[in-house]
Amino acid sequence: MRDIDDDVMSQLMIQSTADLFAGPAATAEALRRHRQRRLRTRVLGVTGVAAAAGLAVGTLAIPSGAASSAGTTHIAQLTAAQQTLYGLSAAAASFDRPAGRYVVMTEKSIDIANGSGNDDEVGPKTDVIDTLTGGGVTYQDIKVTGANGDPQPPAVLQAAKGTSPTTRQLDAMPTSPAGLRGFLLAQAKQQLTQAYAWEAQQAKKAGKKIPAKLPTGPTPTDNDLVFEQAAGLLWEPNLSPALRAALYKVLADTPGVQVKTGARDSSGRAAVEISRTDQVAKAKVETFENPKTGATLESAWVEPSGELLEDLYLSITYTNQIPANPYRG
Numbered sequence: 001m002r003d004i005d006d007d008v009m010s011q012l013m014i015q016s017t018a019d020l021f022a023g024p025a026a027t028a029e030a031l032r033r034h035r036q037r038r039l040r041t042r043v044l045g046v047t048g049v050a051a052a053a054g055l056a057v058g059t060l061a062i063p064s065g066a067a068s069s070a071g072t073t074h075i076a077q078l079t080a081a082q083q084t085l086y087g088l089s090a091a092a093a094s095f096d097r098p099a100g101r102y103v104v105m106t107e108k109s110i111d112i113a114n115g116s117g118n119d120d121e122v123g124p125k126t127d128v129i130d131t132l133t134g135g136g137v138t139y140q141d142i143k144v145t146g147a148n149g150d151p152q153p154p155a156v157l158q159a160a161k162g163t164s165p166t167t168r169q170l171d172a173m174p175t176s177p178a179g180l181r182g183f184l185l186a187q188a189k190q191q192l193t194q195a196y197a198w199e200a201q202q203a204k205k206a207g208k209k210i211p212a213k214l215p216t217g218p219t220p221t222d223n224d225l226v227f228e229q230a231a232g233l234l235w236e237p238n239l240s241p242a243l244r245a246a247l248y249k250v251l252a253d254t255p256g257v258q259v260k261t262g263a264r265d266s267s268g269r270a271a272v273e274i275s276r277t278d279q280v281a282k283a284k285v286e287t288f289e290n291p292k293t294g295a296t297l298e299s300a301w302v303e304p305s306g307e308l309l310e311d312l313y314l315s316i317t318y319t320n321q322i323p324a325n326p327y328r329g
Helices: 006-014 024-040 046-052 080-093 167-171 177-205 222-234 241-252
Strands: 102-112 120-130 136-138 258-264 270-277 284-289 296-302 308-319
Touching: 080 241, 080 258, 080 270, 177 222, 177 241, 222 241, 222 270, 222 284, 222 296
Parallel strands: none
Antiparallel strands: 102 120, 102 308, 120 136, 258 270, 270 284, 284 296, 296 308
């Protein structure tokens, strides 16, 4: 199972009893933290989990008569938050996707542990995604091979194909708000179902008792799942204008979403802060957007313990050739 690894399993088993393994809430929490880790290591895999769960990108059927919970309700009067989100949608739709096969990103990650004094800052680091194959590389991981001691970029990006969504995969996603919400929700539920099945398989190997069906208990709401999927997808740098615009409309019709204008990201740039607190885990997911372009500047997660994780885009450029100097883009 490609997208559920030992990191998820260890979290699940920690929350298990000696006899039974973790229930649906713990499974959802492990998956959420797994998505955070994937973002922080640039293994985005937004479409990878769906493919592993048997959900082919672009083939999800959305009923034309979907209920209002699927985001089809006509909004007669927008709230201030919805007006801002629709404004971001319009801004995103007005900017063309830059040309270039390779996306070159410089980022910084910050992990602030509550009261521990073990704050961790990673970066700036430079990453490249091949939008044709989904492969990529973190340039700081390149060994020094040049005669002058400088790191030399590889002729071919080293990450396996498909570790990031390709342009073709992203462009196959629905761009109507109702269709995209349905796609994201189905994708999230497929992930949970697959994670639970994998967890049961591993627990059985470890000699734990396996219940006949999913244990009862608190589970993420549909709105929890949609928001986290949408916020994670916004971080993907190579979205089409139509898809990014649709994501903001999905968020505008998701209850519990909070919007703060006049905010700043951790580098001080002007931003619109969009956030929501998960109803089960009580973790707050935040994303900071450029108010003029709709582009994502930063993503952050605030745990109930006070732990803060931040991922900050310092720059994003596009090119048709792998950069000769990885540290200068």
